[in-house]
Amino acid sequence: MTSTALYEVRGVGKRYGGVVALDGVNFSLHAGEVVGLVGDNGAGKSTLVKVLSGAHEPDSGEIYLQGERRSWKSPHDAMEAGVETLYQDSGIAPDLTVSANVFLGREILRKGVLGRLGFLDEKAMRKQAQSELERVGIAVPASNRPVARLSGGQRQAVAIGRAVAWANKVIILDEPTNHLGARQAGEVLEVIREAKSKGFGVIFISHTLPHVLEVTDRIVVLRLGRVVADAPSSTYTPDTLLKAINGLSQQ
Amino acid sequence: MLHGLRDVVRRQDVILLMLFFVMVVAFTAVNPRFFSVRAMANVLQDFSPVVLMAIGQTFVIASRGIDLSVGSVLGLSGVSMALAIRAANSVGMDPWVAIALGMSAAIGVGVVVGLINGLLITYFRLVPFVATLATMGAAAGMSLVLTGGTQIAGAPKEVILLGNATYFGALTVPVVVVFLAIFVSWAFLSRARFGRWTYAIGSNPFAARGAGISVERHLVKIYLISGVLSALAGAFVYFRLGSGSPLSGRGGELSAIAAAVIGGMSLQGGSGKLTGVVVGALITTAVLSGLILIGVQPNWQQIVVAALIAVAVWAQGLSLGGSRS
Numbered sequence: 001m002t003s004t005a006l007y008e009v010r011g012v013g014k015r016y017g018g019v020v021a022l023d024g025v026n027f028s029l030h031a032g033e034v035v036g037l038v039g040d041n042g043a044g045k046s047t048l049v050k051v052l053s054g055a056h057e058p059d060s061g062e063i064y065l066q067g068e069r070r071s072w073k074s075p076h077d078a079m080e081a082g083v084e085t086l087y088q089d090s091g092i093a094p095d096l097t098v099s100a101n102v103f104l105g106r107e108i109l110r111k112g113v114l115g116r117l118g119f120l121d122e123k124a125m126r127k128q129a130q131s132e133l134e135r136v137g138i139a140v141p142a143s144n145r146p147v148a149r150l151s152g153g154q155r156q157a158v159a160i161g162r163a164v165a166w167a168n169k170v171i172i173l174d175e176p177t178n179h180l181g182a183r184q185a186g187e188v189l190e191v192i193r194e195a196k197s198k199g200f201g202v203i204f205i206s207h208t209l210p211h212v213l214e215v216t217d218r219i220v221v222l223r224l225g226r227v228v229a230d231a232p233s234s235t236y237t238p239d240t241l242l243k244a245i246n247g248l249s250q251q
Numbered sequence: 252m253l254h255g256l257r258d259v260v261r262r263q264d265v266i267l268l269m270l271f272f273v274m275v276v277a278f279t280a281v282n283p284r285f286f287s288v289r290a291m292a293n294v295l296q297d298f299s300p301v302v303l304m305a306i307g308q309t310f311v312i313a314s315r316g317i318d319l320s321v322g323s324v325l326g327l328s329g330v331s332m333a334l335a336i337r338a339a340n341s342v343g344m345d346p347w348v349a350i351a352l353g354m355s356a357a358i359g360v361g362v363v364v365g366l367i368n369g370l371l372i373t374y375f376r377l378v379p380f381v382a383t384l385a386t387m388g389a390a391a392g393m394s395l396v397l398t399g400g401t402q403i404a405g406a407p408k409e410v411i412l413l414g415n416a417t418y419f420g421a422l423t424v425p426v427v428v429v430f431l432a433i434f435v436s437w438a439f440l441s442r443a444r445f446g447r448w449t450y451a452i453g454s455n456p457f458a459a460r461g462a463g464i465s466v467e468r469h470l471v472k473i474y475l476i477s478g479v480l481s482a483l484a485g486a487f488v489y490f491r492l493g494s495g496s497p498l499s500g501r502g503g504e505l506s507a508i509a510a511a512v513i514g515g516m517s518l519q520g521g522s523g524k525l526t527g528v529v530v531g532a533l534i535t536t537a538v539l540s541g542l543i544l545i546g547v548q549p550n551w552q553q554i555v556v557a558a559l560i561a562v563a564v565w566a567q568g569l570s571l572g573g574s575r576s
Binding site: 086091095101106109 | 445450453521
């Protein structure tokens with residue numbers, strides 16, 4: 001990988017009080033690449049996700065997007081720059097409709113005075129939500145239903161579809177296949193492949209190692225706040241990956 | 252046709268409206284005086300402060316919060332207005348200027364308490380129940396401090412006129428303003444981004460934050476709205492009575508929350524409509540005036556409202572359980 005990384009952090013450190021959550025972490029992601037981020041509880045995965053998504057500012061280290069030095073003051077900054085994050089179990093407002101969720105925080109407003117007062121163009125949002133979701137390979141029935149009425153898999157598909165629809169560079173998916181049945185998880189993995197083929201960089205965080213091995217090109221293993229392994233997915237078997245996570249062998 | 256009709260009947264606000272008409276018929280059957288223009292005008296006047304506080308409560312509950320301070324804010328803004336107008340009067344100020352001054356004092360109280368609520372909840376991270384319980388107590392105490400516990404009378408006759416002159420039989424200026432407030436709030440809650448974000452925060456605050464919504468700033472605005480609407484309610488009660496009492500508004504939070512939950516607001520946040528809450532406020536006030544007209548002692552009012560809250564929340568639980576199975 002000689003080309004400039006699409007998204008990269010170098011030497012990132014983060015402490016919470018006396019606890020070192022991240023210690024000199026390097027992480028890079030290329031366009032059209034799916035990188036798995038794995039590690040035990042407390043390994044620093046969620047802290048790294050928060051740094052990458054702009055939710056937390058690191059104490060030290062640098063962030064580069066397309067080779068350009070950046071710093072995020074909020075997730076909004078990162079989103080504006082093209083980095084979309086789907087957080088674990090929190091991507092969706094269940095009482096809102098599918099289209100309201102897809103457009104949450106980026107609502108289309110009506111034209112003229114009403115628009116300046118913040119009035120919504122529901123029709124345009126419904127239409128575009130449907131076509132955006134279809135574009136990323138997600139078929140969701142009637143986008144004017146509350147998401148709570150959909151199945152768990154459909155709900156997750158909407159959340160991912162939202163992230164993919166809005167990202168223009170990087171998609172960070174935190175445990176997107178959690179609590180899903182085999183078929184629904186398969187659909188989610190399919191959406192990830194679709195995103196990869198469109199040239200997005202995808203960061204896939206999961207405890208479900210078979211999913212990680214199935215969909216990623218490269219796997220980064222975190223342990224006690226450090227990167228302990230960074231190698232192509234094809235070099236792992238489920239067994240060796242588990243050992244790397246538990247610190248039983250060094251890659 | 253039949254299908255459309257079924258959809259209409261399924262809407263909770265429509266069912267509530269039918270319930271309201273059944274109540275009107277029942278009260279009228281017991282005491283025919285209930286169904287008179289005069290009695291209806293009375294219901295509308297009682298309805299005004301309740302629905303204003305209930306609208307604020309709708310924004311707050313939709314965002315998964317609660318505002319217990321609405322009744323105390325009503326009381327404190329009423330006495331602040333009464334004191335300001337009395338002071339302006341005593342130096343011989345033009346009554347309309349005095350009223351404008353008093354109005355600013357009242358609204359100022361709403362802004363200050365709403366802002367304190369919002370900051371306690373967002374900056375100091377108190378849960379809304381505790382934050383607004385504290386301001387509820389503080390505002391009620393402040394009313395007593397300012398008045399020494401007595402009623403502040405001596406309003407110029409323009410105040411009484413503004414609050415009580417009726418047009419078309421039942422409409423007073425405050426009632427018209429209340430209808431405007433209902434319409435504007437409904438529009439912003441159900442048709443605008445402000446409402447969309449309010450429901451999103453109540454439905455899943457993490458998703459709202461993840462979507463780039465500035466949750467804290469939005470919550471502060473919501474508690475500000477609730478404070479200002481309660482202050483407006485306080486001003487209208489003052490217009491109606493021509494005096495400010497430190498005891499007015501006491502228990503107002505009970506009526507406001509009753510109207511909201513009867514109207515279908517889920518205390519879990521994220522769902523419920525303002526149209527339902529408006530009918531909920533109508534039902535709450537009609538029950539109260541109806542009970543008086545059929546000869547129940549006013550002292551029973553709080554007990555009835557409390558029972559309404561319990562029944563409404565219980566019924567919400569039933570319908571949730573029903574749709575899940």
